[in-house]
Amino acid sequence: MKETWRWFGPNDPVSLEDIRQAGASGVVTALHEYGPGEVWPVQDIKARKALIEDAGLTWDVCESIWMSDEIKLKGSDAKTEVAAWIKTMQNLAKAGVKTICYNFMPLLDWTRTDLTYPICGQGKALRFDMIDFIIYDVHVLGRDGAAADHPADLVFEAEIRWRAMSKEDQSALENNIIAGLPGSAKGFGRQDLVDGIKNFSPLSHSDLQANLASFLAEVVPVAEGLGVQLAIHPDDPPFPLFGLPRCVSTESDLAFLLEAQQSASNGLTFCTGSLGARPDNDLPAMARRFGEHIHFAHLRNVQLEDDGSFYEAAALGGSTDMIDVLDALVATEKEGVDRVIPMRPDHGHLLDFEQNQETNPGYSYIGRLKGLGELRGAIAVLQKNYDLNSAR
Structure with missing residues (x-):
């Protein structure tokens, strides 16, 4: 697996040099200055890519092309917004960025209290x-x-x-x-x-799924022609909020969207923290079932509580058997041909050393570095065991 790091651009308190020193070789980022429905100019994409490469890193994943609520409400009928999304995807491909993470969460993106x-x-x-x-x-x-x-x-x-x-x-x-x-x-x-709740409230789970399928029908064929891998991110948290449905939360949800467009370009971001916030999601089994469709991995853990609450746990702690998940990801990567899954450590703890420093919530440097170290060691052992077993 390739170690990457989330970077929020030149204003991120974590610098590209900090990322290099963490041992990661790839960057996950986006042009955060552009909003939903706005096309990212190819020259701006190339300039950001050059900045990353000048620091001795590679831009491996775009996370994310913002998606307007109109697309989630109307699917391909939101023609102007879909066209803008596709144009940005085309511009990213021209610059050589060919793995794109996105989400289909209605109204709110990832949410914490x-x-x-x-x-x-x-x-x-x-x-x-x-x-x-x-x-x-x-x-x-x-x-x-x-x-x-x-x-x-x-x-x-x-x-x-x-x-x-x-x-x-x-x-x-x-x-x-x-x-x-x-x-x-x-x-x-x-x-x-x-106002947003009012707009989305008429939609059922199946309505939202239909809109996602409609969107995929427009973008996946274009992605195929560009050699782009689309990697949808699960809902976070993976259950309805404000009475609104979410449709990328369960194993059956993932199966539906992959079936909607059967293409190597239509794939998943396997976020262990998001999917792991539902006790009925069997993450190791899901990683094995959908392994060939996993184009990107967010690796973090959550501790579940009986009432549906959860908090971010240590990478190898929490309610998810992370070792079993990593074993499944290593296996699907090894079984592929020239297949390398970019992964990033996600949502590190804010440790006392950084309490008085500028940090983005969930994206402290040392907290993520700690998570990356734990994951790096576990993955190295699993990869060695896989190679030894394959040689026997």
């Missing part, structure tokens, strides 16, 4: 607290019918906690949920969220 959750002896982590999310949905946002979308016992617990929260606590919670996390296309104000 707490950005500095303390873990004893491990620093601070990102957390999705189900009770806090219900507080926001039911009591702060006041969405019609919200209480009925959550288990009654959790709604009761949320009301008790909400009554003890200050206005400042409620405001901080709202900011964490809707202001936009690193890599998100945009942040929201409360009215933006209300």
Whole structure:
């Protein structure tokens, strides 16, 4: 597997030289200055690629081409937005960037309720607290019918906690949920969220799947002609939010989208943290079933709790058997011809050493370096064992 690193461009507090010193050889990035529906000029892509290469690295994955809500709402009927997305893909291919991560999450991108959750002896982590999310949905946002979308016992617990929260606590919670996390296309104000929920609420799970299939029908044939690998990212978290469906959350969801366009260009970003936030997802089995379609891997772990909450755990800790997942990924890579899966360590803990330094939530340098070190060692052992067993 090829070690890569998420980089948010020239304004990222983690520099390209820092990435080289971490031992990674590849970069995962995007032109974050452009918004959904805007075409990335080829000259700007080439300039960013040259900057990366001048630092002795390679640009291996584009994460992500922003996708407008219009595409998610209408599929290929959002003709202008789809055309702009395809044009950016073509420009990336012209510059030699041919693996593209994207997502199809309606309205909100990846979501957390707490950005500095303390873990004893491990620093601070990102957390999705189900009770806090219900507080926001039911009591702060006041969405019609919200209480009925959550288990009654959790709604009761949320009301008790909400009554003890200050206005400042409620405001901080709202900011964490809707202001936009690193890599998100945009942040929201409360009215933006209300309006967005209204737009998406008529869609069912199957409607959203149909819109994804319609989008894929437009872009996959173009990607094939360009030699581009599309790698959809799972929903994060992988369950409905604000009563809205999500359609890249389960094994059956992944099977559906791969069946919708049977092409080597139609593939997956296998994010162990996103998929691992559902206890009914068997990640090692999914990695083995979909291995040939995995074009990119996000490697992180989460600790699940009984009420649906989770927090970012150590790479080899948490609720997912990461060693078994890595074994499956190594096997699918070894079984391919000239196949190398780019991977990146994801969502590191914020350790005390970096507490007073500028960091993006989830993207501290030392926290990710710690995760990369753990993953690097595990992968090296698994690769050696695979080669020894194959030689027997």
